[in-house]
Amino acid sequence: MSKFTRFVVDDIRFPTSTDFDGSDAMNPDPDYSAAYVRIETDAEDGLTGHGFVFTIGRGNDVQCAAIAALQPWIVGRDVEEALADLGGVWRELVHDSQLRWLGPDKGVIHMAIGAVVNALWDLRAKREGVPLWLLLARLSPEQLVDLVDFRYLSDALTREQALDILRAAEPHREERIAALQRDGYPGYTTTPGWLGYSDEKLARLSREAVADGFTQIKLKVGADLQEDIRRLSIAREVVGPDIRIAIDANQRWDRDEAIAWIRELSRFDLAWVEEPTSPDDILAHAAIAEAIAPVPVATGEHGMNRVLFKQLLQAKALGVLQIDATRVAGVNENIAILLLAAKFGVPVCPHAGGVGLCELVQHLAMFDGIAVSGTTDGRMIEYVAHLHEHFAEPVEFVDAHYRAPKLPGSGAEMLAASIAEYRR
Numbered sequence: 504m505s506k507f508t509r510f511v512v513d514d515i516r517f518p519t520s521t522d523f524d525g526s527d528a529m530n531p532d533p534d535y536s537a538a539y540v541r542i543e544t545d546a547e548d549g550l551t552g553h554g555f556v557f558t559i560g561r562g563n564d565v566q567c568a569a570i571a572a573l574q575p576w577i578v579g580r581d582v583e584e585a586l587a588d589l590g591g592v593w594r595e596l597v598h599d600s601q602l603r604w605l606g607p608d609k610g611v612i613h614m615a616i617g618a619v620v621n622a623l624w625d626l627r628a629k630r631e632g633v634p635l636w637l638l639l640a641r642l643s644p645e646q647l648v649d650l651v652d653f654r655y656l657s658d659a660l661t662r663e664q665a666l667d668i669l670r671a672a673e674p675h676r677e678e679r680i681a682a683l684q685r686d687g688y689p690g691y692t693t694t695p696g697w698l699g700y701s702d703e704k705l706a707r708l709s710r711e712a713v714a715d716g717f718t719q720i721k722l723k724v725g726a727d728l729q730e731d732i733r734r735l736s737i738a739r740e741v742v743g744p745d746i747r748i749a750i751d752a753n754q755r756w757d758r759d760e761a762i763a764w765i766r767e768l769s770r771f772d773l774a775w776v777e778e779p780t781s782p783d784d785i786l787a788h789a790a791i792a793e794a795i796a797p798v799p800v801a802t803g804e805h806g807m808n809r810v811l812f813k814q815l816l817q818a819k820a821l822g823v824l825q826i827d828a829t830r831v832a833g834v835n836e837n838i839a840i841l842l843l844a845a846k847f848g849v850p851v852c853p854h855a856g857g858v859g860l861c862e863l864v865q866h867l868a869m870f871d872g873i874a875v876s877g878t879t880d881g882r883m884i885e886y887v888a889h890l891h892e893h894f895a896e897p898v899e900f901v902d903a904h905y906r907a908p909k910l911p912g913s914g915a916e917m918l919a920a921s922i923a924e925y926r927r
């Protein structure tokens with residue numbers, strides 16, 4: 504029997520480097536930051552659980568305060584009991600009437616719960632000696648549905664339907680695990696596409712992406728139409744007709760502006776149009792999706808909770824669903840969203856532009872490919888080539904594929920030296 508004894512929150516900020524830009528139409532100068540939590544126990548194994556929320560600059564103060572406020576919910580409780588029932592812990596935190604009042608199910612408090620839930624999953628995977636993706640991929644369908652809260656979802660997805668999805672994928676799980684360990688999971692890159700890069704850098708990085716084996720790149724758009732046309736002309740010229748180019752407006756447009764702007768850019772043969780408008784505006788997304796078909800709308804990195812994803816799917820408002828490992832309330836809620844996507848037959852291509860998001864979200868995509876959708880067809884994880892060196896198990900990326908993580912845990916643990924150097 505052991506207890507949770509310490510709960511340490513660190514405000515970690517990585518200033519934008521001269522080499523890496525990271526700017527988009529709504530975030531001109533982002534300082535990538537992490538509101539980072541480490542949970543300790545009095546167990547002899549000395550293992551710790553790590554989780555974080557990706558934020559930008561001073562917003563990290565607010566997020567750290569929200570995570571710190573959750574300490575009384577964790578410290579002092581029994582470790583084995585909590586880790587054996589992470590569905591119960593999730594429900595307790597998300598349905599707590601005092602925390603719920605601050606949402607419900609949205610904003611900094613919801614993301615704070617996500618960081619804590621993810622830290623508990625990190626600890627559980629370390630205790631079981633396996634990477635998180637493998638731990639999840641070997642849970643039974645019954646254990647997986649017990650992690651999910653079907654309240655507010657049952658008009659689109661019931662527990663029984665979720666069980667059917669998971670049972671359908673169950674027979675070939677071990678073959679898919681072997682294939683993942685052999686081949687990796689496909690990725691696409693946003694590295695060439697940040698708004699602040701010169702034409703020369705855009706062309707060079709796009710050329711390098713193709714040489715590195717990528718079949719898709721992503722360009723930020725939405726600040727200026729003529730600039731977008733110029734930058735897309737350069738990228739298309741460099742990569743040729745066979746490489747997919749996705750665009751990402753980071754919520755810049757109103758509905759009708761989005762439709763008109765995208766029509767101007769459609770000559771560049773777009774793979775998808777990401778975050779065209781407010782992430783909460785389901786009807787505008789549906790109208791945009793209808794107007795720009797067959798080019799799919801992609802969204803989700805700012806999706807606040809499972810209910811929003813349910814409605815986006817019900818309204819046919821997205822064609823590519825982008826989960827984010829630190830936006831909703833942790834692993835459990837992302838399992839619910841993966842199940843919803845499978846129910847509606849929509850591919851999941853996770854968001855990973857930020858610090859540590861590649862490290863975390865790869866586990867969820869790999870789990871999806873093995874045990875939920877059971878496929879990687881039409882699916883890719885975003886890849887961005889920066890800040891990986893701060894993590895205990897940085898992503899391993901070979902021939903445009905994520906290699907399956909091998910170390911026990913969720914990938915969230917940062918190196919002590921990096922925390923010491925970048926902590927405020």
Ligand SMILES: C[C@H](O)[C@@H](O)CC(=O)C(=O)O
Nearest residue numbers: 525527530533693855856
């Ligand atoms: C501010 C972040 O860099 C954001 O632009 C990332 C993002 O939207 C993406 O990678 O997609």
